[in-house]
Amino acid sequence: METGGAKQRILDRAYYAASQYGLESLTIGSLASNLGMSKAGVHGHFGSKQALQLATIRHALSVSQRDVVAPSDRAPDGLPRLWALCVALTSYHEEIGLHGGDFWVTVANEYDSRSGPVRDTVEAIMSRWMRRLEDLISAAVRLGQLTPCDPAQLAFEIQALLDAGGHQGWLYHDPKAPARARAAIHRRLDELRTPDAPDLTE
Amino acid sequence: METGGAKQRILDRAYYAASQYGLESLTIGSLASNLGMSKAGVHGHFGSKQALQLATIRHALSVSQRDVVAPSDRAPDGLPRLWALCVALTSYHEEIGLHGGDFWVTVANEYDSRSGPVRDTVEAIMSRWMRRLEDLISAAVRLGQLTPCDPAQLAFEIQALLDAGGHQGWLYHDPKAPARARAAIHRRLDELRTPDAPDLTE
Numbered sequence: 321m322e323t324g325g326a327k328q329r330i331l332d333r334a335y336y337a338a339s340q341y342g343l344e345s346l347t348i349g350s351l352a353s354n355l356g357m358s359k360a361g362v363h364g365h366f367g368s369k370q371a372l373q374l375a376t377i378r379h380a381l382s383v384s385q386r387d388v389v390a391p392s393d394r395a396p397d398g399l400p401r402l403w404a405l406c407v408a409l410t411s412y413h414e415e416i417g418l419h420g421g422d423f424w425v426t427v428a429n430e431y432d433s434r435s436g437p438v439r440d441t442v443e444a445i446m447s448r449w450m451r452r453l454e455d456l457i458s459a460a461v462r463l464g465q466l467t468p469c470d471p472a473q474l475a476f477e478i479q480a481l482l483d484a485g486g487h488q489g490w491l492y493h494d495p496k497a498p499a500r501a502r503a504a505i506h507r508r509l510d511e512l513r514t515p516d517a518p519d520l521t522e
Numbered sequence: 523m524e525t526g527g528a529k530q531r532i533l534d535r536a537y538y539a540a541s542q543y544g545l546e547s548l549t550i551g552s553l554a555s556n557l558g559m560s561k562a563g564v565h566g567h568f569g570s571k572q573a574l575q576l577a578t579i580r581h582a583l584s585v586s587q588r589d590v591v592a593p594s595d596r597a598p599d600g601l602p603r604l605w606a607l608c609v610a611l612t613s614y615h616e617e618i619g620l621h622g623g624d625f626w627v628t629v630a631n632e633y634d635s636r637s638g639p640v641r642d643t644v645e646a647i648m649s650r651w652m653r654r655l656e657d658l659i660s661a662a663v664r665l666g667q668l669t670p671c672d673p674a675q676l677a678f679e680i681q682a683l684l685d686a687g688g689h690q691g692w693l694y695h696d697p698k699a700p701a702r703a704r705a706a707i708h709r710r711l712d713e714l715r716t717p718d719a720p721d722l723t724e
Contacts, residue, residue: 340635344547421635429631432692433542433623443693450694476702480686481679488678490634491645492652500678 327365329355331379334372338380340421342430343373343438373438380423381445388412389452396518398460399509402453403520406478406505413486413498424449425486450475465517466509474508481505529567531557533581536574540582542623544632545575545640575640582625583647590614591654598720600662601711604655605722608680608707615688615700626651627688652677667719668711676710683707 333355334346348369352362366372388408395404413422428446431439453475460466485501488494506520513520535557536548550571554564568574590610597606615624630648633641655677662668687703690696708722715722 342632419635426631426635428693429628429689430544432689433621433628446693473702473705476686476690476699477683477706479690480682480703480706483689484678484682484685487631487634487685488681491630491648497678500675501682503675504679504682 326357326361330357330362330365330372331376334376335379335383335423338376339423339426340419342426343376344430346372346376348372370438374441377427377438377441377445380427384424398456398463399465399513399520400518402456402460402478403506403509405453405456406482406502409482410485410498410502410505413489413501414495418490418493418495421490422486425483428483429487450479453478460517464514466512467514469512474512477508478505528559528563532559532564532567532574533578536578537581537585537625540575540578541625541628542621544628545578546632548574548578550574572640576643579629579640579643579647582629586626600658600665601667601715601722602720604658604662604680605708605711607655607658608684608704611684612687612700612704612707615691615703616697620692620695620697623692624688627685630685631689652681655680662719666716668714669716671714676714679710680707 330351333351337351337354338346346369348362348366349359351357351372352359355362362372366375388405392401392404392408395401416422424446427442431442454471457466457469457471457474461468461471481501481504485498487497488500489497509520532553535553539553539556540548548571550564550568551561553559553574554561557564564574568577590607594603594606594610597603618624626648629644633644656673659668659671659673659676663670663673683703683706687700689699690702691699711722
C-alpha cells in the first residue's frame with residue numbers, strides 16, 4: 321500500500337511538471353526534492369529516467385481517458401460525439417488556466433522532432449487520437465450528419481485549433497484562446513452540417 | 523574577423539539545434555564538441571547559457587526576417603501580403619522536411635508555460651508576429667478585399683494552421699501537413715474574400 325501510494329504521488333507530480341515543462345526536463349533529483357523523498361526512493365520505483373518518462377505517459381493517458389474521452393463517449397456517435405470531445409478539451413483548457421499547460425500539447429510539441437522510445441510512444445498515442453477524430457468524422461458523414469469531406473484534412477484542422485486553444489492562451493496569457501478554438505471548430509462543423517443533423521450547442 | 527566568424531558558426535549551430543530540440547537543451551559543452559571548439563572558446567563569446575539563448579533568438583529573428591517576412595513584404599498590402607506570408611511559411615515547412623523543426627514553432631511551444639527573460643523575449647517576438655497578421659487582416663478589410671471580421675479571431679485561426687503545418691508534419695512524419703495548412707487557410711480567406719479582391723493563387 322505504502323509503495324503504491326508513493327509511486328502514485330511521484331507520477332502525479334511528474335505529470336504536473338511535464339504538462340508545463342515537458343518530459344525532458346524531468347529529473348529524479350528534482351522530483352525527490354519536491355516530494356521530500358530520497359533520490360534513491362524515487363529511483364527505486366522506476367529505475368531510469370526513461371522508465372519514469374514512459375510511466376508518466378501511461379499515467380497521463382489514464383487521466384485523459386477518464387476526464388476527456390470517457391465522458392464524450394456518452395454522446396451519440398458521429399457529430400455529437402466529435403463536438404462533445406472538442407467541448408471537453410477546450411473546457412479543460414479553460415479550467416487549467418493560463419499557466420497550467422496540457423500534457424499532450426506540451427509533450428507532442430517537445431518530441432515532434434526527436435527520436436527514440438519516448439517519442440515513438442507519444443507519436444503512437446497521438447496517432448490513435450487523430451484516428452479517433454477521423455473515425456468520428458467518417459461516422460458523421462456515414463450517418464448523414466456531415467456532408468462528404470476528407471476526414472484527414474478536417475481532423476488536421478480541428479487538432480490545429482484544439483492545440484492553439486491551449487498554446488496561444490499560455491503564450492500570450494489570453495484567457496479567450498480556448499473559446500476562439502471552440503468558435504472556429506463550431507463554425508467549420510456548422511458549414512459541413514446537413515440540415516437534418518443535430519444542432520451543435522455552444 | 524576570426525572572432526566574428528566563430529561566433530557566427532556557433533549561432534548557426536545553436537539555431538539549427540534549437541529548431542529541433544528547443545533552447546533549454548542547448549549546452550555550451552555540446553555546441554563546443556559539435557563544432558570542434560573548446561568549451562572556454564564558446565563560453566567566451568556569450569558568457570552564460572541565457573546570453574547564448576538570447577543571441578540565438580536574435581539570430582533566428584534575422585533569418586526569418588530575411589527568408590519569410592522581407593519577401594512577402596514585396597506583395598501588395600492587405601490580402602495579397604497576408605497570403606504571401608502564409609505561402610512563404612508553409613513552403614518553408616515543406617522545404618525543411620520532416621525532421622527539421624521550425625525555430626519559432628519549437629521555441630514558442632517550449633516557453634509557453636515557462637517564465638523568465640527567455641520566455642519574455644519569445645513572447646514579445648511572437649506577439650509582434652500576431653500583430654503583423656492582425657494588421658494585414660485589418661488592412662484587407664479596409665481595402666475592401668475581405669468582408670468585415672474579427673482580426674484577432676482570424677489571426678488565431680491562421681496561426682493555429684501554420685503551426686500545425688509544421689508540428690503535425692514532424693510528429694506524424696506526414697509530408698502533406700504544410701499543404702493541408704495552406705489549403706485550410708486558402709479556404710478560410712476565400713470565404714471572406716469580396717468579389718472584387720485579387721485572387722489567391724495556390
